[in-house]
Amino acid sequence: MTTGVHRVRRVHSVRRPRRRDGYERPWMDPRDLWSESLAGVLARPVRSALTTLGTVLGIGTLVITIGVASTAANQIVGRFDALTATSVTVTVPAPPPGSTDPTLVEWSGAGAVERLAGVESAAALSDSEGSANVQVRANDVVTPGALTEQTLAVVAATPGLPEAVRGTMATGRFFDGGDIARHDRVAVLGDQAARLLGIDDVRDAPAVFFKGQSYTVIGVLGGFRRETRLSASVILPPTTAADRMGLKDVTRVLVNTSLGAARQVARQAPIALAPGHEEALTVTAPPDLSKARKGVEGDVNGLFLVLGLVSLVVGAIGIANVTLVTVMERTGEIGLRRALGASRRQVAGQFLAESTTIGLLGGVVGAALGVVVVVCVAAVKHWTPVLDLGLALGAPVAGALVGLLAGLYPSLRAARMEPVDALRAPS
Incomplete structure (x- = not known):
């Protein structure tokens, strides 16, 4: 009796809804969309890293600003004219x-x-x-x-x-x-x-x-x-x-x-x-010391929060610019996908997923960097670090949202390309 090992390729089950005219509407599985987006990001690692840097700076600045402000306010109140x-x-x-x-x-x-x-x-x-x-x-x-x-x-x-x-x-x-x-x-x-x-x-x-x-x-x-x-x-x-x-x-x-x-x-x-x-x-x-704490923390946050928001805007512009350049460079790829049956929504979804991934990575790295900086500053000053867990966990979500918003226009532009025009364009 002979035994054999069969390699089975797993195919993601997809549902293909039918249109009114009887033709099947093409549908991309979300897992395939994620893998394609991640491959697009990793295809140009240096460019993606530089693009992510803007979001890293923005999220990191926000985390550092609020973390250092809370830590400083706690320390000031602790020493607040005893x-x-x-x-x-x-x-x-x-x-x-x-x-x-x-x-x-x-x-x-x-x-x-x-x-x-x-x-x-x-x-x-x-x-x-x-x-x-x-x-x-x-x-x-x-x-x-x-x-x-x-x-x-x-x-x-x-x-x-x-x-x-x-x-x-x-x-x-x-x-x-x-x-x-x-x-x-x-x-x-x-x-x-x-x-x-x-x-x-x-x-x-x-x-x-x-x-x-x-x-x-x-x-x-x-x-x-x-x-x-x-x-x-x-x-x-x-x-x-x-x-x-x-x-x-x-x-x-x-x-x-x-x-x-x-x-x-x-x-x-x-x-x-x-x-x-x-x-x-x-x-x-x-x-009341609690009012003094809130006042000091609010003043420090007000001074430096603008810097973090400006950095986020700069990061969003960088993501939008690079995503738009990527769309122009991949015109032939977009035309081929459209010719093979990809819908406008799928093309837009892929580029939105790529920009969101870049923003998410920037948020994760920025939040981690911000937490490390706050802890280091507190250690150097011999302070007790005060970290907002909700802020640290929400920073990646904020980064992903920035990336999503920054990729709206480039993705819509990619979705509006006609297959014939995209294929004729120089690659």
């Missing part, structure tokens, strides 16, 4: 003159705020118009012709002020609960006030004089990141300021929060400070 994003200020209205109502906010209110979730530090302040311009001297000796006085502000604050203004003690120390309880006549100078008064060391217990009283300087506070105007101030303990300067009422509460907790703390702080009277307080909170 000081502003975590600073909350509660302003306490001054009581009416001659009012006997109890104080709206007690000095102990800063401690109540510090117990709120998300609060890192808090301090209460008191100042007034009468203490904003005080003549302060560094000694009690008046020298004729010498400038011995400086106009400075005098304020009262709780011991948490250095943390609340995010400052550091340049020298000495800040007053504590003991100084407050004893009503000690001690003072802390802002670094600018200390320079104006010529005080740079507190080891010898220098004194400042104003309003007929002397105060021992125990420290110099510098490095203000909040309330920088306090750098030109004399800071007193609350009890001392109440006794000698009349600064009895809290006017502001400075609160520092962890990142992302400012909005919540802004709602809760007035309740902790003045239960039942929270509506009388004014709260200054940072803007």
Whole structure:
């Protein structure tokens, strides 16, 4: 018994609808159309590669633009003036003159705020118009012709002020609960006030004089990141300021929060400070970071999206031009196909498929290139890359659509060729 191997050629089954006149209408299987289009693209690899380059640049620019914009926006918001994003200020209205109502906010209110979730530090302040311009001297000796006085502000604050203004003690120390309880006549100078008064060391217990009283300087506070105007101030303990300067009422509460907790703390702080009277307080909170993120991302996208669209238009023009040239070069092939029974629709479909294939390849390569560039930029900048998966997956579809639109005119021109004229044309 003999056995043989038979090679069977697979023929795609096609349906050939009949026209009204009884003749069969020629029909090309979609798989054959795809293979013919791919063969047409690969027949001129260099030209196809150069044509695809325009779409690669366009899609790549779009992916890079939106990816880098999203990554940069995320990084900007992550570093978005962390000081502003975590600073909350509660302003306490001054009581009416001659009012006997109890104080709206007690000095102990800063401690109540510090117990709120998300609060890192808090301090209460008191100042007034009468203490904003005080003549302060560094000694009690008046020298004729010498400038011995400086106009400075005098304020009262709780011991948490250095943390609340995010400052550091340049020298000495800040007053504590003991100084407050004893009503000690001690003072802390802002670094600018200390320079104006010529005080740079507190080891010898220098004194400042104003309003007929002397105060021992125990420290110099510098490095203000909040309330920088306090750098030109004399800071007193609350009890001392109440006794000698009349600064009895809290006017502001400075609160520092962890990142992302400012909005919540802004709602809760007035309740902790003045239960039942929270509506009388004014709260200054940072803007919503999500809005800032969208704003930054929108601005960056708006600046560079035009560049990507221009590149896409250039790529589409390149595809249309090369497809049109290809149609003119393949006039004889088009005539032969028409003579063998190919319909206008089939001829147009083949060239549309070729231009769409070029656009699709450009979209795939451009999307991959764009993703790689975004990741590399993020790695160099030590950022966290933010990639839109929908954009990366939709870029090839966009490239195919660009190729489809670019090939409309050349394909229609190829379809309008008559078989006899196409065969007579020089190849």
